[in-house]
Amino acid sequence: MTARRFVTLDVFTERPLAGNPLAVVLDAEGLDGAAMQAIAREFNLSETVFVLPPEQPRHRARLRIFTPARELPFAGHPTVGTAVLLGLHDRRAGVADAIAFGLEEKVGVVPCVVEPGEGRGRARFRLPRLPELWGEGEDPEPATAAAALGLAVQDIGYARHRPSRHSAGTPFTLVPVRSLDALGRARPNAEALERAFGAAAKVFLYTGDTEDPGHSFRARMFAPGAGIAEDPATGAAVAAFSGALMQFEPLGEGTHDLVIAQGYEMGRPSEIALQLVIEAGVLRAAEIGGSAVVMTEGEIRV
Missing domain, CATH: 3.10.310.10 (Diaminopimelate Epimerase; Chain A, domain 1)
Known part of the structure:
Protein backbone atom coordinates (compact mmCIF):
# COMPACT_ATOMS: atom_id res chain seq x y z
CA MET A 1 0.00 0.00 0.00
CA THR A 2 1.05 3.59 -0.68
CA ALA A 3 0.39 6.55 1.64
CA ARG A 4 -1.23 9.28 -0.43
CA ARG A 5 -1.72 12.79 0.93
CA PHE A 6 -5.21 14.22 0.97
CA VAL A 7 -6.78 17.52 2.01
CA THR A 8 -10.41 18.38 2.57
CA LEU A 9 -11.80 21.87 2.03
CA ASP A 10 -15.11 23.63 2.42
CA VAL A 11 -15.76 25.36 -0.90
CA PHE A 12 -17.87 28.38 -1.90
CA THR A 13 -17.66 29.71 1.65
CA GLU A 14 -15.35 31.96 3.64
CA ARG A 15 -15.91 30.11 6.91
CA PRO A 16 -15.48 26.51 8.07
CA LEU A 17 -18.41 24.10 8.35
CA ALA A 18 -20.33 25.74 5.52
CA GLY A 19 -20.20 25.49 1.74
CA ASN A 20 -19.57 22.23 -0.10
CA PRO A 21 -17.00 19.77 1.32
CA LEU A 22 -14.36 18.51 -1.10
CA ALA A 23 -11.63 15.87 -0.83
CA VAL A 24 -8.44 16.32 -2.86
CA VAL A 25 -5.99 13.42 -3.21
CA LEU A 26 -2.62 14.97 -4.03
CA ASP A 27 -0.53 11.87 -4.80
CA ALA A 28 -2.76 10.16 -7.35
CA GLU A 29 -0.13 8.75 -9.71
CA GLY A 30 -0.50 4.99 -10.17
CA LEU A 31 -4.21 4.92 -9.35
CA ASP A 32 -6.55 3.65 -12.06
CA GLY A 33 -10.13 4.76 -12.54
CA ALA A 34 -11.56 1.89 -10.49
CA ALA A 35 -9.32 2.73 -7.53
CA MET A 36 -10.23 6.41 -7.77
CA GLN A 37 -13.92 5.54 -7.82
CA ALA A 38 -13.49 3.35 -4.73
CA ILE A 39 -11.66 6.14 -2.88
CA ALA A 40 -14.42 8.61 -3.82
CA ARG A 41 -16.96 6.19 -2.32
CA GLU A 42 -14.79 6.01 0.82
CA PHE A 43 -14.80 9.79 1.26
CA ASN A 44 -18.51 9.81 0.31
CA LEU A 45 -18.53 13.52 -0.48
CA SER A 46 -20.29 14.96 -3.50
CA GLU A 47 -16.93 15.07 -5.32
CA THR A 48 -13.36 13.88 -4.80
CA VAL A 49 -10.49 15.21 -6.93
CA PHE A 50 -7.34 13.32 -7.90
CA VAL A 51 -4.35 15.49 -8.80
CA LEU A 52 -2.00 14.16 -11.50
CA PRO A 53 0.94 15.63 -13.42
CA PRO A 54 -0.24 17.72 -16.38
CA GLU A 55 -0.02 16.38 -19.90
CA GLN A 56 1.31 19.79 -20.99
CA PRO A 57 4.08 21.15 -18.74
CA ARG A 58 2.80 24.73 -19.05
CA HIS A 59 -0.28 23.72 -17.04
CA ARG A 60 -0.35 23.31 -13.27
CA ALA A 61 -1.97 19.87 -12.98
CA ARG A 62 -4.37 17.36 -14.49
CA LEU A 63 -7.52 16.61 -12.50
CA ARG A 64 -9.88 13.67 -12.43
CA ILE A 65 -13.16 14.27 -10.61
CA PHE A 66 -15.43 11.58 -9.14
CA THR A 67 -18.77 11.58 -7.36
CA PRO A 68 -19.45 8.50 -5.19
CA ALA A 69 -21.03 6.92 -8.28
CA ARG A 70 -19.23 8.13 -11.42
CA GLU A 71 -16.52 10.26 -13.00
CA LEU A 72 -17.33 13.80 -14.19
CA PRO A 73 -15.69 15.67 -17.08
CA PHE A 74 -15.96 18.98 -15.21
CA ALA A 75 -17.27 20.36 -11.93
CA GLY A 76 -17.16 23.78 -10.33
CA HIS A 77 -16.51 23.29 -6.62
CA PRO A 78 -13.71 20.76 -7.29
CA THR A 79 -12.09 23.26 -9.66
CA VAL A 80 -12.33 26.16 -7.18
CA GLY A 81 -11.24 24.08 -4.18
CA THR A 82 -8.30 22.42 -5.95
CA ALA A 83 -7.18 25.73 -7.45
CA VAL A 84 -7.14 27.31 -3.97
CA LEU A 85 -5.21 24.36 -2.53
CA LEU A 86 -2.60 24.39 -5.30
CA GLY A 87 -2.34 28.16 -4.96
CA LEU A 88 -1.64 27.77 -1.23
CA HIS A 89 1.11 25.26 -2.00
CA ASP A 90 2.63 27.54 -4.63
CA ARG A 91 2.54 30.50 -2.26
CA ARG A 92 4.56 28.53 0.27
CA ALA A 93 7.10 28.00 -2.50
CA GLY A 94 7.48 31.76 -2.88
CA VAL A 95 5.19 32.46 -5.82
CA ALA A 96 3.48 35.88 -6.01
CA ASP A 97 0.21 36.55 -4.16
CA ALA A 98 -2.00 36.36 -7.28
CA ILE A 99 -1.40 33.11 -9.11
CA ALA A 100 -2.68 32.13 -12.57
CA PHE A 101 -2.50 28.64 -14.07
CA GLY A 102 -4.39 26.13 -16.19
CA LEU A 103 -5.97 22.93 -14.86
CA GLU A 104 -6.47 20.06 -17.29
CA GLU A 105 -9.90 18.47 -16.92
CA LYS A 106 -11.72 16.11 -19.27
CA VAL A 107 -13.80 19.04 -20.53
CA GLY A 108 -10.60 20.88 -21.53
CA VAL A 109 -8.10 23.28 -19.97
CA VAL A 110 -9.67 25.47 -17.28
CA PRO A 111 -7.87 28.82 -16.77
CA CYS A 112 -7.77 29.77 -13.05
CA VAL A 113 -6.70 32.75 -10.97
CA VAL A 114 -6.09 32.26 -7.23
CA GLU A 115 -5.69 34.74 -4.38
CA PRO A 116 -4.28 32.59 -1.54
CA GLY A 117 -4.53 33.60 2.12
CA GLU A 118 -3.74 31.77 5.35
CA GLY A 119 -5.33 28.34 5.14
CA ARG A 120 -7.91 29.68 2.75
CA GLY A 121 -8.20 31.57 -0.49
CA ARG A 122 -10.39 32.66 -3.35
CA ALA A 123 -10.32 31.36 -6.92
CA ARG A 124 -12.11 32.07 -10.14
CA PHE A 125 -12.03 30.23 -13.43
CA ARG A 126 -13.20 30.94 -16.94
CA LEU A 127 -15.59 28.40 -18.39
CA PRO A 128 -13.71 26.24 -20.89
CA ARG A 129 -17.01 25.64 -22.67
CA LEU A 130 -19.88 28.10 -22.85
CA PRO A 131 -23.36 26.73 -22.15
Whole structure:
Protein backbone atom coordinates (compact mmCIF):
# COMPACT_ATOMS: atom_id res chain seq x y z
CA MET A 1 0.00 0.00 0.00
CA THR A 2 1.05 3.59 -0.68
CA ALA A 3 0.39 6.55 1.64
CA ARG A 4 -1.23 9.28 -0.43
CA ARG A 5 -1.72 12.79 0.93
CA PHE A 6 -5.21 14.22 0.97
CA VAL A 7 -6.78 17.52 2.01
CA THR A 8 -10.41 18.38 2.57
CA LEU A 9 -11.80 21.87 2.03
CA ASP A 10 -15.11 23.63 2.42
CA VAL A 11 -15.76 25.36 -0.90
CA PHE A 12 -17.87 28.38 -1.90
CA THR A 13 -17.66 29.71 1.65
CA GLU A 14 -15.35 31.96 3.64
CA ARG A 15 -15.91 30.11 6.91
CA PRO A 16 -15.48 26.51 8.07
CA LEU A 17 -18.41 24.10 8.35
CA ALA A 18 -20.33 25.74 5.52
CA GLY A 19 -20.20 25.49 1.74
CA ASN A 20 -19.57 22.23 -0.10
CA PRO A 21 -17.00 19.77 1.32
CA LEU A 22 -14.36 18.51 -1.10
CA ALA A 23 -11.63 15.87 -0.83
CA VAL A 24 -8.44 16.32 -2.86
CA VAL A 25 -5.99 13.42 -3.21
CA LEU A 26 -2.62 14.97 -4.03
CA ASP A 27 -0.53 11.87 -4.80
CA ALA A 28 -2.76 10.16 -7.35
CA GLU A 29 -0.13 8.75 -9.71
CA GLY A 30 -0.50 4.99 -10.17
CA LEU A 31 -4.21 4.92 -9.35
CA ASP A 32 -6.55 3.65 -12.06
CA GLY A 33 -10.13 4.76 -12.54
CA ALA A 34 -11.56 1.89 -10.49
CA ALA A 35 -9.32 2.73 -7.53
CA MET A 36 -10.23 6.41 -7.77
CA GLN A 37 -13.92 5.54 -7.82
CA ALA A 38 -13.49 3.35 -4.73
CA ILE A 39 -11.66 6.14 -2.88
CA ALA A 40 -14.42 8.61 -3.82
CA ARG A 41 -16.96 6.19 -2.32
CA GLU A 42 -14.79 6.01 0.82
CA PHE A 43 -14.80 9.79 1.26
CA ASN A 44 -18.51 9.81 0.31
CA LEU A 45 -18.53 13.52 -0.48
CA SER A 46 -20.29 14.96 -3.50
CA GLU A 47 -16.93 15.07 -5.32
CA THR A 48 -13.36 13.88 -4.80
CA VAL A 49 -10.49 15.21 -6.93
CA PHE A 50 -7.34 13.32 -7.90
CA VAL A 51 -4.35 15.49 -8.80
CA LEU A 52 -2.00 14.16 -11.50
CA PRO A 53 0.94 15.63 -13.42
CA PRO A 54 -0.24 17.72 -16.38
CA GLU A 55 -0.02 16.38 -19.90
CA GLN A 56 1.31 19.79 -20.99
CA PRO A 57 4.08 21.15 -18.74
CA ARG A 58 2.80 24.73 -19.05
CA HIS A 59 -0.28 23.72 -17.04
CA ARG A 60 -0.35 23.31 -13.27
CA ALA A 61 -1.97 19.87 -12.98
CA ARG A 62 -4.37 17.36 -14.49
CA LEU A 63 -7.52 16.61 -12.50
CA ARG A 64 -9.88 13.67 -12.43
CA ILE A 65 -13.16 14.27 -10.61
CA PHE A 66 -15.43 11.58 -9.14
CA THR A 67 -18.77 11.58 -7.36
CA PRO A 68 -19.45 8.50 -5.19
CA ALA A 69 -21.03 6.92 -8.28
CA ARG A 70 -19.23 8.13 -11.42
CA GLU A 71 -16.52 10.26 -13.00
CA LEU A 72 -17.33 13.80 -14.19
CA PRO A 73 -15.69 15.67 -17.08
CA PHE A 74 -15.96 18.98 -15.21
CA ALA A 75 -17.27 20.36 -11.93
CA GLY A 76 -17.16 23.78 -10.33
CA HIS A 77 -16.51 23.29 -6.62
CA PRO A 78 -13.71 20.76 -7.29
CA THR A 79 -12.09 23.26 -9.66
CA VAL A 80 -12.33 26.16 -7.18
CA GLY A 81 -11.24 24.08 -4.18
CA THR A 82 -8.30 22.42 -5.95
CA ALA A 83 -7.18 25.73 -7.45
CA VAL A 84 -7.14 27.31 -3.97
CA LEU A 85 -5.21 24.36 -2.53
CA LEU A 86 -2.60 24.39 -5.30
CA GLY A 87 -2.34 28.16 -4.96
CA LEU A 88 -1.64 27.77 -1.23
CA HIS A 89 1.11 25.26 -2.00
CA ASP A 90 2.63 27.54 -4.63
CA ARG A 91 2.54 30.50 -2.26
CA ARG A 92 4.56 28.53 0.27
CA ALA A 93 7.10 28.00 -2.50
CA GLY A 94 7.48 31.76 -2.88
CA VAL A 95 5.19 32.46 -5.82
CA ALA A 96 3.48 35.88 -6.01
CA ASP A 97 0.21 36.55 -4.16
CA ALA A 98 -2.00 36.36 -7.28
CA ILE A 99 -1.40 33.11 -9.11
CA ALA A 100 -2.68 32.13 -12.57
CA PHE A 101 -2.50 28.64 -14.07
CA GLY A 102 -4.39 26.13 -16.19
CA LEU A 103 -5.97 22.93 -14.86
CA GLU A 104 -6.47 20.06 -17.29
CA GLU A 105 -9.90 18.47 -16.92
CA LYS A 106 -11.72 16.11 -19.27
CA VAL A 107 -13.80 19.04 -20.53
CA GLY A 108 -10.60 20.88 -21.53
CA VAL A 109 -8.10 23.28 -19.97
CA VAL A 110 -9.67 25.47 -17.28
CA PRO A 111 -7.87 28.82 -16.77
CA CYS A 112 -7.77 29.77 -13.05
CA VAL A 113 -6.70 32.75 -10.97
CA VAL A 114 -6.09 32.26 -7.23
CA GLU A 115 -5.69 34.74 -4.38
CA PRO A 116 -4.28 32.59 -1.54
CA GLY A 117 -4.53 33.60 2.12
CA GLU A 118 -3.74 31.77 5.35
CA GLY A 119 -5.33 28.34 5.14
CA ARG A 120 -7.91 29.68 2.75
CA GLY A 121 -8.20 31.57 -0.49
CA ARG A 122 -10.39 32.66 -3.35
CA ALA A 123 -10.32 31.36 -6.92
CA ARG A 124 -12.11 32.07 -10.14
CA PHE A 125 -12.03 30.23 -13.43
CA ARG A 126 -13.20 30.94 -16.94
CA LEU A 127 -15.59 28.40 -18.39
CA PRO A 128 -13.71 26.24 -20.89
CA ARG A 129 -17.01 25.64 -22.67
CA LEU A 130 -19.88 28.10 -22.85
CA PRO A 131 -23.36 26.73 -22.15
CA GLU A 132 -25.42 25.12 -24.86
CA LEU A 133 -28.75 23.33 -25.09
CA TRP A 134 -28.58 19.56 -24.77
CA GLY A 135 -30.90 16.62 -25.37
CA GLU A 136 -33.53 15.83 -27.95
CA GLY A 137 -37.13 16.99 -28.06
CA GLU A 138 -38.96 19.56 -25.97
CA ASP A 139 -37.91 20.90 -22.60
CA PRO A 140 -39.64 19.29 -19.59
CA GLU A 141 -43.26 20.24 -19.06
CA PRO A 142 -44.04 22.10 -15.83
CA ALA A 143 -46.45 19.33 -14.75
CA THR A 144 -43.72 16.69 -15.23
CA ALA A 145 -41.19 18.74 -13.27
CA ALA A 146 -43.69 19.45 -10.50
CA ALA A 147 -44.59 15.78 -10.06
CA ALA A 148 -40.93 14.74 -9.84
CA LEU A 149 -40.14 17.46 -7.30
CA GLY A 150 -43.14 17.09 -5.03
CA LEU A 151 -44.48 20.52 -5.99
CA ALA A 152 -47.67 21.91 -7.48
CA VAL A 153 -47.65 22.80 -11.17
CA GLN A 154 -48.25 26.46 -10.29
CA ASP A 155 -44.95 26.44 -8.38
CA ILE A 156 -43.00 25.89 -11.61
CA GLY A 157 -41.77 28.89 -13.58
CA TYR A 158 -41.83 32.64 -13.06
CA ALA A 159 -41.60 35.71 -15.31
CA ARG A 160 -40.06 34.45 -18.59
CA HIS A 161 -38.39 31.44 -16.96
CA ARG A 162 -39.50 27.91 -17.69
CA PRO A 163 -37.77 24.48 -17.39
CA SER A 164 -34.80 24.08 -19.74
CA ARG A 165 -31.74 21.93 -20.36
CA HIS A 166 -28.25 23.40 -20.61
CA SER A 167 -24.70 22.12 -20.33
CA ALA A 168 -21.32 23.80 -20.00
CA GLY A 169 -19.56 20.44 -19.87
CA THR A 170 -21.96 18.69 -17.49
CA PRO A 171 -25.66 18.58 -18.45
CA PHE A 172 -28.35 19.84 -16.07
CA THR A 173 -32.11 20.13 -16.14
CA LEU A 174 -32.86 23.66 -14.88
CA VAL A 175 -36.20 24.21 -13.19
CA PRO A 176 -37.31 27.71 -12.09
CA VAL A 177 -39.72 27.95 -9.17
CA ARG A 178 -41.86 30.95 -8.34
CA SER A 179 -40.82 31.56 -4.74
CA LEU A 180 -38.39 30.84 -1.94
CA ASP A 181 -41.19 28.95 -0.22
CA ALA A 182 -41.59 26.64 -3.23
CA LEU A 183 -37.84 26.09 -3.36
CA GLY A 184 -37.85 25.01 0.28
CA ARG A 185 -40.85 22.71 -0.19
CA ALA A 186 -39.25 20.70 -3.01
CA ARG A 187 -39.01 17.03 -2.04
CA PRO A 188 -37.72 15.17 -5.08
CA ASN A 189 -38.36 11.46 -5.49
CA ALA A 190 -35.41 9.58 -7.02
CA GLU A 191 -37.58 7.24 -9.08
CA ALA A 192 -39.79 10.08 -10.29
CA LEU A 193 -36.71 12.15 -11.21
CA GLU A 194 -35.36 9.24 -13.25
CA ARG A 195 -38.67 8.78 -15.06
CA ALA A 196 -38.98 12.49 -15.75
CA PHE A 197 -35.41 13.42 -16.62
CA GLY A 198 -33.39 10.21 -17.14
CA ALA A 199 -31.22 7.92 -15.01
CA ALA A 200 -28.32 10.37 -14.77
CA ALA A 201 -30.50 13.42 -14.13
CA LYS A 202 -28.97 16.41 -12.39
CA VAL A 203 -31.75 18.86 -11.53
CA PHE A 204 -31.02 22.48 -10.58
CA LEU A 205 -33.91 24.40 -9.00
CA TYR A 206 -33.66 28.16 -8.81
CA THR A 207 -35.68 31.23 -7.96
CA GLY A 208 -35.19 34.96 -8.20
CA ASP A 209 -36.96 35.31 -4.85
CA THR A 210 -34.17 35.72 -2.27
CA GLU A 211 -33.93 36.79 1.37
CA ASP A 212 -30.59 38.59 0.98
CA PRO A 213 -30.35 41.60 -1.37
CA GLY A 214 -26.75 40.54 -2.05
CA HIS A 215 -28.00 37.32 -3.66
CA SER A 216 -29.21 37.37 -7.26
CA PHE A 217 -30.76 33.89 -7.14
CA ARG A 218 -31.27 31.06 -4.65
CA ALA A 219 -30.89 27.44 -5.76
CA ARG A 220 -30.87 23.74 -4.87
CA MET A 221 -29.40 20.81 -6.83
CA PHE A 222 -30.40 17.13 -6.77
CA ALA A 223 -28.55 14.27 -8.50
CA PRO A 224 -29.48 10.96 -6.82
CA GLY A 225 -28.35 8.98 -9.87
CA ALA A 226 -24.81 10.30 -9.29
CA GLY A 227 -24.95 9.43 -5.61
CA ILE A 228 -25.78 13.02 -4.55
CA ALA A 229 -29.14 13.34 -2.80
CA GLU A 230 -28.62 17.12 -2.58
CA ASP A 231 -25.54 19.25 -3.21
CA PRO A 232 -24.66 22.31 -1.10
CA ALA A 233 -23.00 24.21 -3.97
CA THR A 234 -22.73 23.25 -7.64
CA GLY A 235 -20.46 25.37 -9.83
CA ALA A 236 -21.07 23.28 -12.94
CA ALA A 237 -24.81 23.82 -12.51
CA VAL A 238 -24.28 27.57 -12.21
CA ALA A 239 -22.19 27.39 -15.39
CA ALA A 240 -25.12 25.68 -17.14
CA PHE A 241 -27.50 28.17 -15.51
CA SER A 242 -25.77 30.97 -17.41
CA GLY A 243 -27.38 29.43 -20.50
CA ALA A 244 -30.83 29.76 -18.93
CA LEU A 245 -30.07 33.36 -18.02
CA MET A 246 -29.21 34.09 -21.64
CA GLN A 247 -32.42 32.36 -22.75
CA PHE A 248 -34.87 33.88 -20.27
CA GLU A 249 -33.39 36.87 -18.43
CA PRO A 250 -33.34 40.28 -20.16
CA LEU A 251 -29.63 40.94 -19.57
CA GLY A 252 -28.12 43.82 -21.52
CA GLU A 253 -24.71 44.47 -22.98
CA GLY A 254 -21.61 44.47 -20.83
CA THR A 255 -20.35 42.63 -17.76
CA HIS A 256 -22.84 41.23 -15.24
CA ASP A 257 -21.79 40.08 -11.75
CA LEU A 258 -24.27 37.78 -9.99
CA VAL A 259 -24.27 35.77 -6.76
CA ILE A 260 -26.11 32.44 -6.54
CA ALA A 261 -26.88 31.24 -3.00
CA GLN A 262 -27.18 27.49 -2.47
CA GLY A 263 -27.09 25.00 0.41
CA TYR A 264 -29.15 27.07 2.85
CA GLU A 265 -31.85 24.41 3.11
CA MET A 266 -29.11 21.92 4.09
CA GLY A 267 -27.50 24.13 6.72
CA ARG A 268 -24.44 24.53 4.44
CA PRO A 269 -24.78 28.12 3.14
CA SER A 270 -22.76 28.73 0.00
CA GLU A 271 -22.19 31.65 -2.34
CA ILE A 272 -21.17 31.17 -5.98
CA ALA A 273 -20.04 34.18 -7.98
CA LEU A 274 -21.00 34.21 -11.66
CA GLN A 275 -19.72 36.79 -14.13
CA LEU A 276 -21.17 37.04 -17.63
CA VAL A 277 -19.71 39.10 -20.48
CA ILE A 278 -22.30 39.87 -23.17
CA GLU A 279 -21.42 41.51 -26.47
CA ALA A 280 -23.85 42.11 -29.35
CA GLY A 281 -26.44 40.05 -27.47
CA VAL A 282 -24.15 37.00 -27.30
CA LEU A 283 -22.49 35.46 -24.26
CA ARG A 284 -18.78 35.86 -25.00
CA ALA A 285 -17.27 34.66 -21.70
CA ALA A 286 -18.29 33.50 -18.24
CA GLU A 287 -16.43 33.00 -14.98
CA ILE A 288 -17.24 31.11 -11.78
CA GLY A 289 -15.64 32.16 -8.50
CA GLY A 290 -15.70 31.55 -4.79
CA SER A 291 -13.75 31.05 -1.60
CA ALA A 292 -12.46 27.84 0.00
CA VAL A 293 -11.19 26.95 3.48
CA VAL A 294 -8.79 24.08 4.30
CA MET A 295 -10.40 21.77 6.88
CA THR A 296 -8.30 18.61 7.28
CA GLU A 297 -5.05 17.08 6.04
CA GLY A 298 -3.96 13.46 6.21
CA GLU A 299 -3.02 10.30 4.36
CA ILE A 300 -5.07 7.58 2.76
CA ARG A 301 -3.30 4.22 2.37
CA VAL A 302 -4.25 2.33 -0.78
